[in-house]
Amino acid sequence: MSRTRNVLAIVMAGGEGSRLHPLTAERCKPAVPFNGKHRIVDFVLSNLVNSEIYSIYLLVQYKSQSLIEHVRSSWTMTRFIPEHFVTVVPPQMRNGPEWFQGTADSVYQNIHLIESFRPDIVAVFGADHIYRMDVRQMVEFHRAHNAHVSVATLPVPLPLCHQFGMVETDARHRISNFVEKPQTARPMPGSKTHALASMGNYLFNADVLLEALKKAHAAGHSDFGRDILPGMLRSHRLMAYDFHTNKIPGTAPFEEHGYWRDVGTIDSYFNAHFDTLGATPRFRMSNREWPIYASPDQAESAQIENGVLHRSVVGSGCVVDGASLDHTMLRRSVVVERDAQLEHCIVMERSRIGQGARIRRAIIDQDNDIPPNEEIGIDPEADRQRFAVTDSGIVVVPRMFFPARAQRPALTLSPAAGPQVRSSDRVLTDSVFRVAA
Known part of the structure; x- marks a missing residue:
């Protein structure tokens, strides 16, 4: 039986990607091409499918046509497992004439999808990072620690803390503080140079998520990192999952352990490409045991x-x-x-x-x-x-x-x-x- 049975994935792919302009002048950030034949969104979708999570809603918004066409041609789930889906969901405006106002609001506007699917766990993941991750291992961590919410985390240098949601934990990985993009942050235990950052990937118990979304909407709150997670610290058990413990089969010894890049700027996007080059790259695009699926290609050699x-x-x-x-x-x-x-x-x-x-x-x-x-x-x-x-x-x-x-x-x-x-x-x-x- 799959360890991820009854896990529903919601991928937030509505980002405008203004810092990637002009590459995002006519396409949204997750649709931006990467490497020889991929797009940025292929990484999160491949990680979910490889982790045996086959029920995936992709929430889109800004300039989404090329992303919709890419998913239609490349992510038909009959290519993997019949009777499961990757479904693109644009703003439904079921509660008024508004587009998504934030990460939590995008999920709230589609709360009916969660209620009708009735999962045990909802994986809420971002769509704009380059990495490999076995989500099953995070699910096991979530269940073993009786978590209400688990947040995937990794260390980042202190000067970069303003780019991330920063997490503080106790010795048992329980989150004691969560601050969205602070100017300064407290170093993580055992380090003077790094602090613990959220990767923007969350696991929620479904009932906890539904309750939190409804309360946030009633209070006018719209963002997971700024509103929902900090507000749950006292009432719920929030755990920090260490991404560096995640093990991927087929990883070569020369690859950077726990490779993860936020390609939200032209410089980071450019540099990540060159991490994939050469005989011993930091991140090897080819891994038969954990492939990053690309669009079908009928072109000549x-x-x-x-x-x-x-x-x-x-x-x-x-x-x-x-x-x-x-x-x-x-x-x-x-x-x-x-x-x-x-x-x-x-x-x-x-x-x-x-x-x-x-x-x-x-x-x-x-x-x-x-x-x-x-x-x-x-x-x-x-x-x-x-x-x-x-x-x-x-x-x-x-x-x-x-x-x-x-x-x-x-x-x-x-x-x-x-x-x-x-x-x-x-x-x-x-x-x-x-x-x-």
């Missing part, structure tokens, strides 16, 4: 002609013709023309990098046709006049900023005499090198 590649990802349907890629991720159907140079770049679907272009430390959103000899990430002042540039110098080119050049013939690869594709590990001498999708 990638083709590489006489290029120089170092620690890069080339998605299916891509064509690289005599270009240089260093720490670069190409998502699907990207074309990189001759003599182009890409260094520490993320290039999204259906984009083309023109001949001789030089691009460094940049994110190129979908459907961009970069002109020949264009320079991005070379001159910071020139970049700031055209694009969003972070304080650390990462350039973000919005979707379709460079429109497609009209009436261009498709790129044709012309085998040269004895062409070579060089990687950091080997030399390949086929005229066309094909990379599996």
Whole structure:
């Protein structure tokens, strides 16, 4: 019998993601692409499905169309277990003409879903983090400690406390204080440099959650971290689950233990991509025992002609013709023309990098046709006049900023005499090198 039988998952995927702008100009944060073929929402959904939690409501709100389409094409539950579901739920406005006013309000507006499902435990999880987690182990902790609410936690450096809900506990893991995004926090026991942060993943006994939501709504409260959890400290048993005790099968020895990243800013999103690169990455995307499921992909294999590649990802349907890629991720159907140079770049679907272009430390959103000899990430002042540039110098080119050049013939690869594709590990001498999708 499954250890997660009668657990209902509610995934909060309504975040606007303003700090990820312009990547969120036309899509919500959970729908933002990640790595070669995933989206951010795929991580929480994969963790739930791998944990044998198959009844999942996905609460959406801002600019949700691309997320809805992604879930419809990629998360049909017949792909996993029949008679279970991943269902997208937009604001129902059953109690008035209002969108979700906060995390707790989004669940309250859909309280009928909980009442009709009648679960024992409700897992309320966020949709905007990169990690692997066996939720079954948290469920076992919750039951073993007779918790009313369990909060997944992990240590964070004190200077970052203002970004998280901060938790204080006693020696038995019971939460004694919960403060949402304080300017300062008390160090956790045994540390002078770190404090305990909430990951935004909660387990509630269903009856406790229903009662708390109704009381919060009556009092005009709308947020779990700011309102509901602090208000339950005296009346209920709130426990802190240590995420670092969570064990994932198939994890390689070189991976960072308890890897978890909040990719809420351009810098953190950019850096998390490069944690997945190389033969010994901090976070390995491929794990057969705990896969992160991606969207179905019918594209052809990638083709590489006489290029120089170092620690890069080339998605299916891509064509690289005599270009240089260093720490670069190409998502699907990207074309990189001759003599182009890409260094520490993320290039999204259906984009083309023109001949001789030089691009460094940049994110190129979908459907961009970069002109020949264009320079991005070379001159910071020139970049700031055209694009969003972070304080650390990462350039973000919005979707379709460079429109497609009209009436261009498709790129044709012309085998040269004895062409070579060089990687950091080997030399390949086929005229066309094909990379599996």
